Structures are given as C-alpha cells and as structure tokens.
Amino acid sequence: MTDRLPLPVRDADATATITGILKQRFGDRAETGDSLRRQHAHTTTWIGNQPPDIVVWPETTAEVSEIVALAHHHRVPVIPFGTGTSLEGQVNAPAGGISIDFARMNKVLAVHPEDLDCVVQPGITRVALNTYLRDTGLFFPIDPGADASIGGMAATRASGTNAVRYGTMKDNILSLEAVLADGSVIRTGQRAKKSSAGYDLTRLMIGAEGTLGIITELTLRLHGIPEAISSAVCSFPTVEAACQAVIMTVQMGLPVARIELLDEVQVRACNGHSGLTLPETPLLLLEFHGTDAGVREQAETFGSIAEETGGTGFEWTTSPEERTRLWQARHDAYWAALTLRPGASPFVTDTCVPISRLADCMAATREKLTETGFIAPIVGHVGDGNFHTLLLVDMESVDEVEKAKAFVSWLSRLAIENDGTCTGEHGVGQGKKPYLDEELGGAVDAMVAIKAALDPRNILNPGKIL
Amino acid sequence: MTDRLPLPVRDADATATITGILKQRFGDRAETGDSLRRQHAHTTTWIGNQPPDIVVWPETTAEVSEIVALAHHHRVPVIPFGTGTSLEGQVNAPAGGISIDFARMNKVLAVHPEDLDCVVQPGITRVALNTYLRDTGLFFPIDPGADASIGGMAATRASGTNAVRYGTMKDNILSLEAVLADGSVIRTGQRAKKSSAGYDLTRLMIGAEGTLGIITELTLRLHGIPEAISSAVCSFPTVEAACQAVIMTVQMGLPVARIELLDEVQVRACNGHSGLTLPETPLLLLEFHGTDAGVREQAETFGSIAEETGGTGFEWTTSPEERTRLWQARHDAYWAALTLRPGASPFVTDTCVPISRLADCMAATREKLTETGFIAPIVGHVGDGNFHTLLLVDMESVDEVEKAKAFVSWLSRLAIENDGTCTGEHGVGQGKKPYLDEELGGAVDAMVAIKAALDPRNILNPGKIL
Missing domain, CATH: 3.30.70.2190 (Alpha-Beta Plaits)
Incomplete structure (x- = not known):
C-alpha cells in the first residue's frame, strides 16, 4: 500500500544539521544512541521498528515550538513520544527524524476542583495523574490497559474499560494547546464546559496521532470519585x-x-x-x-x-x-493470556461494532480462530461493542506471521461489513492504514486535504493514518 | 470587520443561469418569491435580513449533491436551511445564492433499539423525532428552546437544558453523511459506539454551520426514557x-x-x-x-x-x-420575558464560563444591565456555566440598538476574560465573528486553512464563522 501523502525524502545533510543543532541546543536532553533510538520506535507488536535519528526531551511548549520550527525549516519529520505503549506503530519514524519525548513535560499545571477540570502537560501518565488527584476527591476516568501518557491517549483517541460510562478521550478533554507544523502555538478552546465557537479543533487534534499538531497541554474534565x-x-x-x-x-x-x-x-x-x-x-x-x-x-x-x-x-x-x-x-x-503460549508474541486486534452485531461477530471470530489454529483469547469492552483478540504468534515463523496478518485483515473487514470499525481505541498508525479507505471511503480524501492544508511539508508524524 | 475569506463575487449571469436550471430541474420545489426568500434569511434578532436568490427543496442526498455541484461549477453560494431558528445570522445569504431547505428531507430512516441509535434526515425537528420514537422507549435528549431541525442543531453544535447530563450535539451524534463543496458525498463514520479511525470529521462538521459540508443524514445516539x-x-x-x-x-x-x-x-x-x-x-x-x-x-x-x-x-x-x-x-x-416590554425585540446573548466564575460573571452582568437601563432577564443552564441575557430593545431606536450591541461586546469579552466563550450553544454565524479571534487567537488561522482546503471557492455558507 502506498501512502496518500509522500513521506519527506530522507536527507543526510539535513539530518546531520538538525542533529548538530539539537545536540548543541539541548545538551544531554538530545541523544542519538542506537538502543535509545530503537526504544523510541515501535516495540509492542508485529510492526517493524523504524527508529528516529535523534530523541529530544523538551521541557516547555516554547522548546517544542522551537524544535518543530527547526524541523519545518529543514523538512525533517517530528514524532511525538509518550510512553511508547501504542499498538499500531504510531511512534515509528519511517522517514527518520526527531522523536520528541514528553517525559520531562509531565506536570499538573492546575487543578480547578469547583470546575471539575485540570490542566496537565502531555507527558504525565494516567496513573501519576490519578495519584496526584487523589486528595481532591476527583479522578480522570480513561483507562487504557497500559499506564500511557495523557498526551498519547489524546493523540490516539484512547478509551478502555470505563468508556461505557465516562466516554473516550474525545469526551473528556475541554481544550488543548498544540504546536502546528510551522512551530506556531494554538489553543483550541477555553475552559468553559461547552462552546459553539467555530470548528472543533479540540476533537480534530484528538485521534490525529500528532499528524496535525503536537499536543503540548491538555485541559481535562474530571469526575468525582464515586461515593x-x-x-x-x-x-x-x-x-x-x-x-x-x-x-x-x-x-x-x-x-x-x-x-x-x-x-x-x-x-x-x-x-x-x-x-x-x-x-x-x-x-x-x-x-x-x-x-x-x-x-x-x-x-x-x-x-x-x-x-x-x-x-x-x-x-x-x-x-x-x-x-x-x-x-x-x-x-x-x-x-x-501470554502464559497460554510462552515465548509467543501478542497480535492485538481492536474491532468495535454496534452491540446488536456483537454476538454474531464474536462467534464468527471464534470460528475463524479455530480454523486458523491460533491460541487467542477474546476480551471485550462489550458495553461499547468493542472487543480485542490476542493472537499468540511465533514471530520467528514467517508462515504464522502471515497467517496472523491475514486474520487481522479478515477481522477488520468483518467489523466494517457490520457497520463497525477496524480500530475502536488503538488508532490507525501504520497497522490499520490498509483498512481506512474501506471503512471511510471518500472521507479519507477530506482527511488528506486537511492534513495537506495544516502540514504541507508532511513533517508531523508522517506515514501515519493516511 | 472584514471576512477572513472573501465572499464569492455576486454574478448576475451566474445567478440567472442557476435560477433557470434549478426551476427547470425542481419545478415547484424551487421558488424565487420575495417574501419566501426573506423568510429563508435571518429573522430572529438584530442581524439584518440578507435573502438568498432562490430556495430549493431537495428530497434526497443525490439531489443535494446535484445542487451543490451546480453551485460549485457556477461559484454560487449554498446555504442550508432547517427551521430558521438560529440566532446569529447563520441562514443569511450575504452574497446571495441558493437556500437549501430541508423540510422535505425529514424522515426517520432507521431506528436500532438494541444499539440505542437511529438514522435521520436533517430536516426532522427534535419534537417530531421524539414523537416518532415514543413507542420505542427511547428519546433524543438535546433540547434547544426552539423546535429546531436536527440538521440545524448539529450544524450549530446546539445544546439546551439537558446538556448537563446528556452533553451537547457533539456528544450525541455517531456519524454523519455530508455533501462536500464539489458535490461529493462522504460518510464520517460507522455505527460503532466508538472509533479511533482517523480524523474526527463527525465533530469537525458539527458546529461548522454548513461551511465545510452540508449535512444530509445523521446517525444519532438515543437514550432510554428514564423509569x-x-x-x-x-x-x-x-x-x-x-x-x-x-x-x-x-x-x-x-x-x-x-x-x-x-x-x-x-x-x-x-x-x-x-x-x-x-x-x-x-x-x-x-x-x-x-x-x-x-x-x-x-x-x-x-x-x-x-x-x-x-x-x-x-x-x-x-x-x-x-x-x-x-x-x-x-x-x-x-x-x-417579552411581556416586560411589549413591542420590544429580544437580543439574546449566550456566554458560557467555568462554573467557578459564574456567580461573579452574572453579578457583573446584572450590574452592567442596570447601568445600561435595559430590561433584561437572565436565564442560565447553570450546570454548564452557560447563561443567556434577553435584552428587550426598541429596534426603531438607533441609540438603543447601538447600546445593545455594545453590551453584547462587553459581555462577550467578559466571558473570554473569564476563560469562557462568547457562544455556548448558538454558534458564531455572523453575530459572533468579531469575537472569535479574541477568544481563539491563532486557532482561527488553522480554521481558515481547513475551510480553504475543503471549500476553495468559498461557496458553502460563506460569510459565517470566519
């Protein structure tokens, strides 16, 4: 499958220039070591590891803006990195570039208990945030399995077990600050609980996986810890x-x-x-x-x-x-699940269908799994019609990997045919790109037009979604 | 204030051509009578009436697509029209063009009780929808004051008294079908309750007031009528x-x-x-x-x-x-409220602030109203921090109208300074355009870029929001 937007051409000179500038500017907050770069690319499933050229740890929005403006000038990709727990290759660097690691931007900037909201930097994890909030009697309900960063959860429109009651990331963010492709900084909204002031850029950034802007601050809705x-x-x-x-x-x-x-x-x-x-x-x-x-x-x-x-x-x-x-x-x-086949690696699927179709889709899935011979438990956030199969695959076996990929394709199409989606909460990244056209047809052209308008050089996490 | 995007130039030849074609094609479903055109422009507050050149009543998405493609070819504006109850000039035609009246596209296309959703055409009103749904034990909770059309409510990101529990239109739409500027038809999502498949075009269209696409079908979330x-x-x-x-x-x-x-x-x-x-x-x-x-x-x-x-x-x-x-x-x-000053016309404001600021903002508002001398009750959806003042203005008095406009400016700025919005649920239209830059700064540039990418000829409801 070819990308809808051509990847930036890798340019050794530009990379060398950028690397030099960033090392000088950020000192030990910029690193190019091999294993570190590999840790900042995809590590969680079958998708290959495509490391960035350099990893940088900014501490402020201004520093992120500076990095992105530099990348823009030199036409070098920037890839935001939270905790690296995304499942569809979202942090890979297929055209190299700069991984922006938000580990040092992990503060709670404000809590407004009367308004049930708080303002955080993207690098804070959900567990750290809820630990911080404990004494206020409030909590942030979105709970993907991993202790992901809030910025990464926003970027992939994550959800989890609480979504049936509290919604997904799209329902629990009041506004965002983001750095756009040219390095400019925008704020998508105020702290009011609702607004009808123009296009919903908050929701446009949520789930865009860093391809339209890099999230640098989030205003989150909080909920009272239940009695x-x-x-x-x-x-x-x-x-x-x-x-x-x-x-x-x-x-x-x-x-x-x-x-x-x-x-x-x-x-x-x-x-x-x-x-x-x-x-x-x-x-x-x-x-x-x-x-x-x-x-x-x-x-x-x-x-x-x-x-x-x-x-x-x-x-x-x-x-x-x-x-x-x-x-x-x-x-x-x-x-x-992992103990069912020690040594095997998990291929995780993420289909979501209308609840009325759930029983049939799960039955068909189990039948297909039996046919393929994979050991594969199924777990579902069933109140939302969302279920995951966890295929245990011997990654050394080319045959098994191919069979697992074929199963993912089959299941993605099953969901789409049943008025559902191939990705309920894991995003598109690289892994689900092949199914986006089938699922959304001409709407993908509109996405391409928006991406081209906001990031004409395709430097923001290129090769993802589109 | 000048528009961020130039209005299409009025071209008498193009208008005559379009009018002729539409009359021939749609027969008595295309009308050019004076009073009818005026009824299809803004009628609800101080904003002047700017009638379209022709009103057309399509019956299918294909017909809407045909009308928009024609408008695109001739560079003539199209303005979607529901029930005409919007409050900020959303249905005005400042550069003339075609008003698309959705009165004949008012069907419920499907109800899926097990999935708590239904599929409707945009012209159905909220009361008609809930009457239709009554026997299913389900209801659609969004309730702006007027019996607005569901399409119009989506386009303006409407809410109302139930929003504190059920959210706004953005929270109660699963997906949309929309006609884009060139007449192509997209569907923004499937019927699954959640999805992380690409950019959230559903939320982008909600609140865009028809400036990015014309909504032709909506899949709505329903709720059980409470016990x-x-x-x-x-x-x-x-x-x-x-x-x-x-x-x-x-x-x-x-x-x-x-x-x-x-x-x-x-x-x-x-x-x-x-x-x-x-x-x-x-x-x-x-x-x-x-x-x-x-x-x-x-x-x-x-x-x-x-x-x-x-x-x-x-x-x-x-x-x-x-x-x-x-x-x-x-x-x-x-x-x-209207009886407090018979003959006067209501100027309705729509600010929304964080709840912690609500008491201060309402107190300052009452003080300012006393100072201006207007009779003006205040009603608030206070669980969301949203409140309306209803200024009773003698529209014949230039002085009063100017004073009322100055008050709207003052109040909009008060909300913005208090981390709130000048428009909680009425949209931007023409009336709130002057405050968008103050409220959202550089984010408005991103909106302009998106608008220019999706509607390069600026034919979709031009002169609104931006």
Whole structure:
C-alpha cells in the first residue's frame, strides 16, 4: 500500500544539521544512541521498528515550538513520544527524524476542583495523574490497559474499560494547546464546559496521532470519585447469552461504569494463571459507580437481567477486597493470556461494532480462530461493542506471521461489513492504514486535504493514518 | 470587520443561469418569491435580513449533491436551511445564492433499539423525532428552546437544558453523511459506539454551520426514557448562593439532568405572565432522571445542599402534573420575558464560563444591565456555566440598538476574560465573528486553512464563522 501523502525524502545533510543543532541546543536532553533510538520506535507488536535519528526531551511548549520550527525549516519529520505503549506503530519514524519525548513535560499545571477540570502537560501518565488527584476527591476516568501518557491517549483517541460510562478521550478533554507544523502555538478552546465557537479543533487534534499538531497541554474534565462502587460477576453458557445481558443492561439505561466480557479461552487462561476456579464459559464482569443505595440497586437489577438471560454464579459486592477478588480475572487477563503460549508474541486486534452485531461477530471470530489454529483469547469492552483478540504468534515463523496478518485483515473487514470499525481505541498508525479507505471511503480524501492544508511539508508524524 | 475569506463575487449571469436550471430541474420545489426568500434569511434578532436568490427543496442526498455541484461549477453560494431558528445570522445569504431547505428531507430512516441509535434526515425537528420514537422507549435528549431541525442543531453544535447530563450535539451524534463543496458525498463514520479511525470529521462538521459540508443524514445516539423523573425548585437569596448550590451539586456528582437558574427579573416576569407567586429572588429548577428510588434520593440530596447554601421554599415531586407546575416558570420564561416590554425585540446573548466564575460573571452582568437601563432577564443552564441575557430593545431606536450591541461586546469579552466563550450553544454565524479571534487567537488561522482546503471557492455558507 502506498501512502496518500509522500513521506519527506530522507536527507543526510539535513539530518546531520538538525542533529548538530539539537545536540548543541539541548545538551544531554538530545541523544542519538542506537538502543535509545530503537526504544523510541515501535516495540509492542508485529510492526517493524523504524527508529528516529535523534530523541529530544523538551521541557516547555516554547522548546517544542522551537524544535518543530527547526524541523519545518529543514523538512525533517517530528514524532511525538509518550510512553511508547501504542499498538499500531504510531511512534515509528519511517522517514527518520526527531522523536520528541514528553517525559520531562509531565506536570499538573492546575487543578480547578469547583470546575471539575485540570490542566496537565502531555507527558504525565494516567496513573501519576490519578495519584496526584487523589486528595481532591476527583479522578480522570480513561483507562487504557497500559499506564500511557495523557498526551498519547489524546493523540490516539484512547478509551478502555470505563468508556461505557465516562466516554473516550474525545469526551473528556475541554481544550488543548498544540504546536502546528510551522512551530506556531494554538489553543483550541477555553475552559468553559461547552462552546459553539467555530470548528472543533479540540476533537480534530484528538485521534490525529500528532499528524496535525503536537499536543503540548491538555485541559481535562474530571469526575468525582464515586461515593460507592459495587462489582459483580456472572458466567454465561455462551457469548450470545452474555451479549444479550449486555444489550438489556444498556437498553434499561443501567448506568454501568464497566462491563467486560472474557470468553472461555480467556477464562481458562485466568484460571491457570491466577489459580481461579471459574467455570470455563464466557464471563461478564461489571462495576457500578454511585451512592450506596444506587450501586446496590444497580447490581441487583443486573442480577435479574443475568437470571433472565441464563447467567449463573452471579455474585456482587461493595467491599474493596472482594471487588478486587471478583475482578482478579480481568486484571490478570493480559499476562494470563501470554502464559497460554510462552515465548509467543501478542497480535492485538481492536474491532468495535454496534452491540446488536456483537454476538454474531464474536462467534464468527471464534470460528475463524479455530480454523486458523491460533491460541487467542477474546476480551471485550462489550458495553461499547468493542472487543480485542490476542493472537499468540511465533514471530520467528514467517508462515504464522502471515497467517496472523491475514486474520487481522479478515477481522477488520468483518467489523466494517457490520457497520463497525477496524480500530475502536488503538488508532490507525501504520497497522490499520490498509483498512481506512474501506471503512471511510471518500472521507479519507477530506482527511488528506486537511492534513495537506495544516502540514504541507508532511513533517508531523508522517506515514501515519493516511 | 472584514471576512477572513472573501465572499464569492455576486454574478448576475451566474445567478440567472442557476435560477433557470434549478426551476427547470425542481419545478415547484424551487421558488424565487420575495417574501419566501426573506423568510429563508435571518429573522430572529438584530442581524439584518440578507435573502438568498432562490430556495430549493431537495428530497434526497443525490439531489443535494446535484445542487451543490451546480453551485460549485457556477461559484454560487449554498446555504442550508432547517427551521430558521438560529440566532446569529447563520441562514443569511450575504452574497446571495441558493437556500437549501430541508423540510422535505425529514424522515426517520432507521431506528436500532438494541444499539440505542437511529438514522435521520436533517430536516426532522427534535419534537417530531421524539414523537416518532415514543413507542420505542427511547428519546433524543438535546433540547434547544426552539423546535429546531436536527440538521440545524448539529450544524450549530446546539445544546439546551439537558446538556448537563446528556452533553451537547457533539456528544450525541455517531456519524454523519455530508455533501462536500464539489458535490461529493462522504460518510464520517460507522455505527460503532466508538472509533479511533482517523480524523474526527463527525465533530469537525458539527458546529461548522454548513461551511465545510452540508449535512444530509445523521446517525444519532438515543437514550432510554428514564423509569422515573423527579423535579425540584428552590429559591435563593442571591445568584451567588444559587451558584454555590450548583457547584456543590456538580461536585458531589449528583447526576442532575437539568439545573436551570432564573434570576430575579425573570422570576418577576414569570409571576406576572403566568400568575405565579414565587418569591422574586433567584430560582433554581432541577430535574433528575433514574429509578424511582434514585430520583427520590437525588432530589432529597439536593434538598440538603439547598439548605446548606441558604435556599428556601424547596419542593420536589415525581408526579407529572406537579412537575409541570414546578417548572411552569421555566417553560414560560421566554414569553414572560417579552411581556416586560411589549413591542420590544429580544437580543439574546449566550456566554458560557467555568462554573467557578459564574456567580461573579452574572453579578457583573446584572450590574452592567442596570447601568445600561435595559430590561433584561437572565436565564442560565447553570450546570454548564452557560447563561443567556434577553435584552428587550426598541429596534426603531438607533441609540438603543447601538447600546445593545455594545453590551453584547462587553459581555462577550467578559466571558473570554473569564476563560469562557462568547457562544455556548448558538454558534458564531455572523453575530459572533468579531469575537472569535479574541477568544481563539491563532486557532482561527488553522480554521481558515481547513475551510480553504475543503471549500476553495468559498461557496458553502460563506460569510459565517470566519
């Protein structure tokens, strides 16, 4: 597949010039060591590692602006880097260039408890932010599996298990500061909770993976830590039955905070890894946030739904220790999955479909997996219709890797045919580029026009999305 | 103030050609009568009426595409028209052109109850949609005052009293179909509840007021009609005390569905108009959605907050008749306000600030209004920090109109200085263009670049926003 926009031509002279200038300007905050550069390229799945030429650690927006203006002048790519946990090659440098590592821009700049918002730099991770916020009684709800940086989460429009109640990154950012391709700095909005003042550049930057601008500051919406939390688990005879329970839950407007599905392969993995004794059938795990009375009522209502849809072994609790025990399987899911085939590497898919199509899509996926012979648990943020398969692949086997890629293609198309997306929360990066035209058709031309208008030299994270 | 993008030059030949072609092609679905053209331009406030050259009523997306392609070829503006209830001149035709009236594209194309979504044409109004949906147990929550069209509400990023719980139009649209400047048709996303597939063109089109593309179909998120609703009212000695109650309510995470403030002038108007006997001090009206037990608990919790913040006359109920009675003042607010000065026309402002600034901004606003001498009630969607003043202006008095305009400028700047926006939910149109640069600075340049890339001939609703 060819890129819609040509990559900047690698120019050894420009690279040497830029590297020299940055080393002089930033001292030990600019590095060109081999292994360090490789750590700043893609490391998390099958996509090859394409290291940048230099890594720089700015400390202020002005420094980011300076770096980008320099890159613009010399037509050298800039690639923003948070924690490197993206899954689709977002931090690769296919045409070399400058990796901007935000590790030193990781401060909380302001917390406004009365307004339920805070202002942060992009390098802070979600765990660090929530630790910082703990005493305020507030929290930031978006929780992708990894302890990703907030800037990276915004750039990939991340979400996770809480999205069914709290939305995704697009719903929890009030405004952004970003450095544009020429080094100019913009602010996309004010701190007001809503606005109809012009084009929604906030949402345009969220999910643009640094290709339209480099995020340097974020104003986030916060939520009150709930007075009470209840957790529940329930086993189901089939994925279909579990999905039916999810549909009823969502349709009744039960304000579930989390509703996660583990399929039978995943449950078996968790039993083995964590010494659990769950029935090896599909499992739903739920969490409710609210008042004491509210979360009790919600858990009990879900109990009735579970009964009606064939659930067994329904349990719920509000005690923190018991909640941890009930959710143990979910917390360990990733590591448990890896133990199913030691030495293999995970290929993670990320399809999202309308909930009415979820049961059929998951059944077809399981059938296809059986046909391919891969060991591959399925875990789903099912309240949103989003599910991940985790294929365990021997990366030394060319045949297996090809078969895994073919499966990703098949599954992406299955989602698209079912009015869904090939990427619910992991972004496009390099890995999902082949499916974007199929999913969005002519809309991709409009994206190309916007990219060309805002970054005519294609220096902002080139080779991603388009 | 000059436009950032030059308006298309009016060309009598092109207009005559276009008019001839459209009349031949659309027969009695294309009209050029004077009064009809004037009805399709701005009619709702002080902004002058700038009629289009012709009004056309398409029935399909293909017809819209045909009209826009023709307009593109002849470099003639197209202006989408819903119900004409926008407040900032969005439907005016400063360079003439074609008004596309969506009255005949008002169908519900699909309802997917399991997925809580539906697909509609842009011309359907919110009341018609909710009437259609009633038997499904679902509803679409966005409720600007007027019975606006869903397409127009999307185009202006509308919200209203429910936004504190359900968000604005940007939060309740899954995807859009739109006709671009050259007549091509795009779809911005699938029906999946979330996606990270490329740039968020859905959110880019929402609030763009038809300047980037003409919306021809919308996939909307629906919500379950709540099992129970409770309403509450409470009077407060001052706006500050009422705002303090709002802040505590929001901070406690009480999931209030509506929380509206009427200031003392508005309450007085309502007493006079609707024969009520409310204390003539600031009044909060609330609504809670949930289970029977939940809405009872929430109303009572608010009762405690009200007591703590100096509220008096707290009342709450779940009975539909009693709810209507409690909310009477709010339902009649607009008409009650107009009776304060018969014959005068309303100038409506729409500032939105962080909640922590709300009390100060409202107090400063009341002081300024006293200074100007205008009769002007204030009504606020205070859970979002959004408030409207309704200035009653004698439009025959040049002096009054100038004074009113000066007040709008003053208030817009007050909001901007307080980290807020000059337009919370009414859009920019023509009326708020002078403040966009002050509010968003260099971000406006990025908007201009996007507009120029997607509509190089500036035919899509020219002279609006930028």
